[in-house]
Amino acid sequence: MRKILQLALLVLGWLVILGGFLWAPLGKGFLGHSSRILFFHVPMAWASFIAFIAAGVWSVRYLIGRDEEHDRSAAVAVELGLLFGVLATVTGAMWARTMWGAFWNWDPRQVSIAFALLFYAAYLALRSSIPDEEARRRLTASYAVLGLAIAPFLFFIAPRMVPTSLHPEPVINAQGKPAMESRMLMVLIGGFVWATALFFWLHDLGRRCARVVARREAPPLPVE
Amino acid sequence: MSAHLRFTGLSRRFGRRWVLQRVGGEVATGGVLLVHGRNGSGKSTLLRCLAGLSGLDAGEIHYQENGSPLDPEARRRAIGYVAPDLTFYEPLTIEENLTFFARLRGLPGDTARSAVARIGLDPGAYFGVLSSGMRQRVRWAWALLARPRLLLLDEPFQNLDPPGEALARELLAEHLEGGLAVVASPISVELPRVTGVIELAG
Amino acid sequence: MSPASSNWLAEVGAVFAKEWRAELRTRYALNTFALFGLTTLFTASASLGTLSIPLAERAAVLPVILWLILLFALTAGLPRTFVHEEETHTATALRLAASPVALFVGKQAYNLVLTLALEALVAPLFLVLFDLEVQNVGVFLATLVAGAFGLATGSTLVAAMIAAAQGKSTLFAVLALPVLLPLLLFTVQLSRSALTGEAPGQALPALLLYDASVAVAALLLFPVVWNP
Numbered sequence: 204m205r206k207i208l209q210l211a212l213l214v215l216g217w218l219v220i221l222g223g224f225l226w227a228p229l230g231k232g233f234l235g236h237s238s239r240i241l242f243f244h245v246p247m248a249w250a251s252f253i254a255f256i257a258a259g260v261w262s263v264r265y266l267i268g269r270d271e272e273h274d275r276s277a278a279v280a281v282e283l284g285l286l287f288g289v290l291a292t293v294t295g296a297m298w299a300r301t302m303w304g305a306f307w308n309w310d311p312r313q314v315s316i317a318f319a320l321l322f323y324a325a326y327l328a329l330r331s332s333i334p335d336e337e338a339r340r341r342l343t344a345s346y347a348v349l350g351l352a353i354a355p356f357l358f359f360i361a362p363r364m365v366p367t368s369l370h371p372e373p374v375i376n377a378q379g380k381p382a383m384e385s386r387m388l389m390v391l392i393g394g395f396v397w398a399t400a401l402f403f404w405l406h407d408l409g410r411r412c413a414r415v416v417a418r419r420e421a422p423p424l425p426v427e
Numbered sequence: 428m429s430a431h432l433r434f435t436g437l438s439r440r441f442g443r444r445w446v447l448q449r450v451g452g453e454v455a456t457g458g459v460l461l462v463h464g465r466n467g468s469g470k471s472t473l474l475r476c477l478a479g480l481s482g483l484d485a486g487e488i489h490y491q492e493n494g495s496p497l498d499p500e501a502r503r504r505a506i507g508y509v510a511p512d513l514t515f516y517e518p519l520t521i522e523e524n525l526t527f528f529a530r531l532r533g534l535p536g537d538t539a540r541s542a543v544a545r546i547g548l549d550p551g552a553y554f555g556v557l558s559s560g561m562r563q564r565v566r567w568a569w570a571l572l573a574r575p576r577l578l579l580l581d582e583p584f585q586n587l588d589p590p591g592e593a594l595a596r597e598l599l600a601e602h603l604e605g606g607l608a609v610v611a612s613p614i615s616v617e618l619p620r621v622t623g624v625i626e627l628a629g
Numbered sequence: 630m631s632p633a634s635s636n637w638l639a640e641v642g643a644v645f646a647k648e649w650r651a652e653l654r655t656r657y658a659l660n661t662f663a664l665f666g667l668t669t670l671f672t673a674s675a676s677l678g679t680l681s682i683p684l685a686e687r688a689a690v691l692p693v694i695l696w697l698i699l700l701f702a703l704t705a706g707l708p709r710t711f712v713h714e715e716e717t718h719t720a721t722a723l724r725l726a727a728s729p730v731a732l733f734v735g736k737q738a739y740n741l742v743l744t745l746a747l748e749a750l751v752a753p754l755f756l757v758l759f760d761l762e763v764q765n766v767g768v769f770l771a772t773l774v775a776g777a778f779g780l781a782t783g784s785t786l787v788a789a790m791i792a793a794a795q796g797k798s799t800l801f802a803v804l805a806l807p808v809l810l811p812l813l814l815f816t817v818q819l820s821r822s823a824l825t826g827e828a829p830g831q832a833l834p835a836l837l838l839y840d841a842s843v844a845v846a847a848l849l850l851f852p853v854v855w856n857p
Contacts, residue, residue: 266853318807318810318811321806321807321810322807322808325803325804325806325807328800328803328804329790329791329794329800329803329804332794332795332796332800333793333794333795334795335441335793336440336442337481337482337484337857338793338857341482341853341854341857342790342793342794342854344853345790345850345853345854346790346804348846348850349786349808349846349847349850352842352843352845352846353808353811353839353842353843353846355842356811356835356838356839356842357810357811360811360831360835360838360839361811361814361815361835363831364814364815364818364830364831364832364835420442420443421440421442421443422443422445424438424440424445424448424449424484424485425445425448478725479724479856479857480721480724480725480857481857482857499856500852500856503724503725503856504725504726504728506725508721508725510721512718512721513718513721513722514717514718514719514721514722515719515722516647516651516717516719517717518650518651518654518655519647519650519651519654523650527643527646527647528722528726530639530640530642530643531640531643531644531726531727531731532726533636533639533640569722
């Protein structure tokens with residue numbers, strides 16, 4: 204079963220890449236082929252978003268149940284969220300260079316993602332500097348939950364303070380009607396599914412690795 | 428007044444080492460539970476776990492006063508604790524320190540003053556300038572401020588001079604009239620009313 | 630008032646009074662704030678004041694300087710709230726005696742007063758040294774007070790988080806900055822509109838909402854952060 208899912212993930216990835224470059228038409232109002240980066244940039248941003256949300260949920264669950272597995276899940280999700288977040292930022296900056304003339308424009312969305320990356324990098328810094336394991340789990344989970352409290356300000360309120368965003372309308376807009384050519388839309392939806400599945404697959408791998416490391420670092424209670 | 432402490436299977440790991448492995452014990456009002464063991468055998472860790480100052484990797488602690496169980500939060504605030512790492516505010520005097528903790532626990536205003544008088548120290552002396560034996564006397568006064576039922580004593584006679592140790596033994600005897608105690612010590616100490624002994628192998 | 634809540638208030642008061650008594654004897658935080666705030670303020674004004682920037686541009690550009698000075702002065706002084714308790718081993722007695730929420734509120738109130746004192750020192754000097762005039766005094770004062778509340782609450786919680794960690798002083802800045810960044814965006818924008826006389830718009834409700842969210846999160850999280 205696992206093998207079939209891994210194969211499906213590989214095939215879907217290639218379909219998105221080939222579809223994005225060869226099959227989907229160019230977006231209207233975009234310079235040259237720059238619209239093609241959309242098929243990778245938007246799913247990466249989405250994956251980093253769900254990774255951070257998942258990290259918050261797993262941290263809350265850790266604080267309630269104190270199950271080490273939830274703590275490991277949260278930490279792996281943060282690492283993956285940072286990875287996808289950096290990829291989304293880099294692809295976004297490449298596109299911004301083409302369309303707006305500069306890699307970095309302090310567009311509200313760029314500000315939000317930069318702050319989010321800072322926050323979760325700080326999470327990892329905290330994680331690596333607490334020697335006691337119980338305190339490490341408890342304090343990093345608390346910090347992640349604090350992140351949930353300030354995330355709305357970073358993502359919804361602060362960007363609205365600066366009304367001059369050049370960023371294209373989000374794909375899923377208020378009307379729920381994606382203004383996009385149907386082949387582009389299909390590739391993009393494929394990209395979403397692929398990035399989401401990729402996140403959960405990598406997360407499963409990362410969590411199992413973390414479990415092995417934890418077992419090596421921490422021998423079980425000796426039997427009498 | 429009756430109090431009862433029972434713990435089973437307490438285990439705590441630091442890094443790769445299991446400092447406590449399935450430690451259990453029981454003690455009731457009027458009794459002393461003695462914890463023996465060499466340096467590093469986990470005596471202080473056991474007392475910190477019982478006090479709720481350190482988390483557990485396994486095991487359970489049940490403590491009840493007058494038949495009603497206390498949760499970890501309530502237990503933390505219901506105990507008296509004497510340990511070498513216990514320190515008070517150096518820029519404050521002995522009396523200011525004890526008054527602060529008396530106010531935190533909602534005790535009447537003269538509690539701190541009479542506690543200082545009992546340990547025979549100058550209430551106006553700053554904690555920062557006290558000798559180690561005088562600090563140990565302040566720890567005793569602090570631990571007994573709120574008249575707790577459960578007293579956790581980690582090397583309780585450390586650094587005390589003979590009159591100081593006599594005073595501490597007197598305070599312990601008074602406490603045992605209505606309370607219970609867990610005492611940790613690396614050397615064997617003569618104590619009254621010992622109802623149980625735990626030997627930590629480490 | 631019930632005995633429980635009056636005792637709770639007495640606990641908050643005891644923590645607040647203890648902090649001030651120790652602070653007034655050592656003057657650690659007040660001296661740090663005064664020296665750090667004045668040094669950075671003079672450095673900024675010495676290098677920017679000679680550029681003779683037009684008034685309209687000064688009012689738009691300089692508020693960020695004020696808030697960065699406040700933020701970094703606080704970073705130098707506030708972590709001590711909990712770090713010092715752990716380092717001098719007074720945290721053990723505090724854990725056993727104080728209820729976590731009362732402890733947090735007492736420490737937060739102490740840090741809030743310290744932050745307001747820092748603002749009372751730095752903000753008037755900032756206006757004088759950069760030759761700025763506040764067009765909307767109400768908005769300016771509201772920003773300082775609401776900003777101080779958010780800074781003190783967030784800093785107190787983060788200080789409690791790093792108390793068990795290694796490399797505390799650098800870690801505090803790393804952890805506190807992302808948490809306090811939204812607040813800085815709001816206060817900078819509000820100070821700008823107070824100096825230029827523009828309508829503050831949504832920034833004031835946003836700042837108050839931020840203060841409320843951080844306060845609620847801190848009250849819920851602190852007991853978990855403080856006790857094992």
